[in-house]
Amino acid sequence: MNLGTTVFSRPAVVGGGLMGAGIAARLALAGARPVVHDSAPDAQARVRAHCQAIVEELQAAGCLDPAQAADALGRVQVAHPLEALADASLVIEAIPESLGAKQALYTRLEAIVGPGTVIASSTSGLLPTTLAEPLTHPERFLIAHFWNPPHLMPLVEVVPAPATRRDLLDAVMSGLEHHGCAPVLLHQAVPGFIGNRIQFAVLREALHLLREHVADANTIDRVVRETLGRRYHRIGPLEGADAGGLDTFLAIATHLMPTLAKDEDVLALLQTRVQQGQLGRKSGQGLVTWDTQRQDRFRQARRDMLNDLSAP
8 A cells, every 4th residue: 555545544524514515425435434523513414415416416417327326425424523533544634724723723633643744735825835734743734735626626726735754645645646636836836826826816817807897797707718718728928929939929028018917906896796696696686687597508518528527
């Protein structure tokens, strides 16, 4: 048994929300037996419901048969006391983005788990150096940023802290790959890592275009779906620049980049809608209207993503 397999021999997830349950489901679908800790009274039912919804979506897309679905669900366990994670080989923290809450959790974990247990955070942007400050053994800490929803998005951004042991880092990378994930290693930590920095750069420009009435939200989204969305699915932005010719991209960038949005004033569009209770899909209205037609298109987009995963 290699170290990567050993690290994932007894995985645990702290936090039974959509991300925590999604991470547990992905590991279970790959054969692991994850334990999910959540102290809320409804944790057992909530985690089970999240995992059930995931396997049902996979079944509907033809990615799982009923026996596989049942096996995966049976491998996910839910534990209320944190002490139930004492023999965990890996603990993935998936609680809300509160630095204080995360650091307090790590302090508690260090008093419970064994000295060889790897502690990983699924934070989407907090830096590993800051998160690891209260740890007595920061050499076993790293970030493993799963994307939402984990069963549709296999990529995991792995970000070590300065003290992270290289053998444990390699083991986590190997273990993630063994469990159906697509881990990528960052050479240094930056806020938001790679994916979120690019996502929010695009969002800022899209909000700027909306604010300046260049086009409506539906048009802006359609342009991105039918151009960048099609291209980036197979070709990344740096490879695309190479393919198009760096001389060409330099000529365009020289006059275009100075005109791109660089401020945070565009956040006023989001702030106004949040203040009005227009939260997006969850409320039925946000930057766009979530009517029946849009809901159907969104569900079809998820099915298409599942079909991409199951394609040979």
